[in-house]
């Protein structure tokens with residue numbers, strides 16, 4: 001049976017026109033295609049009663065008005081082989097025909113240099129005669145009573161404010177990809193927002209998402225293999241609970257793409273807590289023939305021919321931007337030159353007889369990172385040496401028992417938290433003869449003091465940093481542990497007697513599902529049945545905490561997720577927990593050497609600005625700011 005044409009139109013409309021926002025999107029695209037530089041959108045009742053869009057584009061000549069509503073009629077063109085080759089947003093010639101079929105539409109338009117414009121009404125697909133219209137150049141289209149003749153579809157509409165939200169989102173996407181165009185949105189006669197034509201991209205982000213986010217945006221720009229990625233990503237501190245602030249544009253057109261979202265997430269690995277998402281406004285440009293023709297009616301989804309190089313471009317571009325970004329401009333994060341070289345250079349003058357392995361080594365064979373300063377051994381979980389023991393302890397031979405770098409111990413107390421460290425001047429003038437750090441004070445590269453046994457105040461070339469010692473050390477350890485895990489060099493400590501942990505049957509099952517990932521992290525578990533899990537090993541680094549404690553930390557990640565965590569999530573979480581447990585704490589008094597050492601490591605860290613949980617490790621006060629505050633400038 002052949003369906004009557006008006007039914008076909010209604011069905012087709014359903015594909016594209018779901019709600020007022022879909023109408024607004026199609027109409028805005030037409031205005032932009034017509035070269036409009038100013039577009040005003042007015043809605044009543046979320047757009048359900050009325051959508052009115054007025055643009056200053058090139059307009060439509062009177063004779064062409066009926067074509068606006070003709071199915072498959074388009075003035076744009078011609079060969080729709082690949083929509084991304086086309087310079088216009090529309091080309092199917094279907095949208096206005098669809099809208100005309102399910103609403104009462106009036107189009108009024110006047111082209112440049114013509115004295116008079118014309119008007120055409122279309123009621124549920126029925127065209128009225130063309131009439132003269134006396135308006136200014138451009139096009140004015142009113143869409144009234146959307147879905148008036150398709151009540152079922154109308155039922156699916158949500159509340160006025162939800163529909164307005166969708167419209168606003170549509171306008172936002174276009175306003176971000178069309179800088180230079182003035183947009184104004186009104187709802188029930190009240191201004192929702194106005195985007196001036198001269199508002200920059202950053203201004204637009206500020207307008208839609210707030211000044212704070214806009215201020216801290218990180219610029220992204222990378223080209224490779226004929227593709228480019230530009231735009232901005234958010235500072236990790238501006239993370240969100242969902243990915244709604246991630247916008248992707250492909251060759252100027254807004255798209256949804258899960259793999260791009262994934263690439264963004266990967267780039268922030270270690271900078272954000274699990275379940276948090278950064279803002280991202282990214283414009284990808286690729287040769288048109290590397291994208292597959294889009295079959296999606298709203299054109300929002302695409303298929304890349306070489307999705308993996310797109311993925312890698314996005315990930316590298318963002319990673320590079322994050323690394324380069326001067327969150328704390330005074331201390332440059334090392335650039336992309338090989339890490340081992342940097343480490344060698346940095347530590348050359350620090351050569352120390354301290355034997356390997358150390359948790360601070362990247363690759364124990366070749367790298368000589370600064371030795372572990374005295375008394376950190378305690379902090380990271382080294383068995384407490386007898387006070388005053390001055391000889392290094394033997395290198396561990398049993399690879400199942402991890403003993404961190406043997407650390408010569410000085411008379412400084414092994415329990416940092418209880419005994420005060422010597423004052424800086426004591427340390428400077430009379431270092432104990434067998435200090436781990438026989439470093440003359442003038443060689444210390446950092447001018448810094450510790451306050452409240454928790455924060456370091458450090459002079460930098462451009463000002464002053466206040467560092468959270470725990471957060472910074474935690475970050476440094478996190479990176480070191482991550483390296484060890486990825487190289488399979490994480491030391492494991494096996495327990496003589498496995499420690500039982502009582503769980504519900506359901507919880508125990510969830511744990512056993514993750515048995516392998518846990519094992520890779522040094523946590524071996526066995527199912528004893530009845531909800532009892534036995535923990536038989538844990539990473540040696542975690543000495544401070546009992547294996548059951550470590551296990552319970554990871555358990556949280558396994559159980560609080562509604563779905564099984566990915567291995568990467570589990571790893572990140574556990575590594576962060578390990579780093580947290582092993583790091584120096586607030587309240588640990590540090591010697592000048594230790595501070596200096598921490599500062600050296602800071603420079604080696606990939607991201608010294610955030611702890612593994614995403615909190616900042618340091619605050620910066622520029623010299624300029626200080627001078628300003630004191631009224632010097």
Ligand code: ADP
Nearest residue numbers: 030034068074075090091092093094095096139
């Ligand atoms: P498409 O955009 O795919 O060409 P549409 O159904 O969206 O198809 O629009 C049909 C035609 O109506 C367009 O090709 C264009 O010629 C005309 N048109 C619609 N809106 C406008 C506008 N605001 N300014 C100029 N021409 C318009």
Ligand code: MG
Nearest residue numbers: 026030090095
């Ligand atoms: Mg169109």
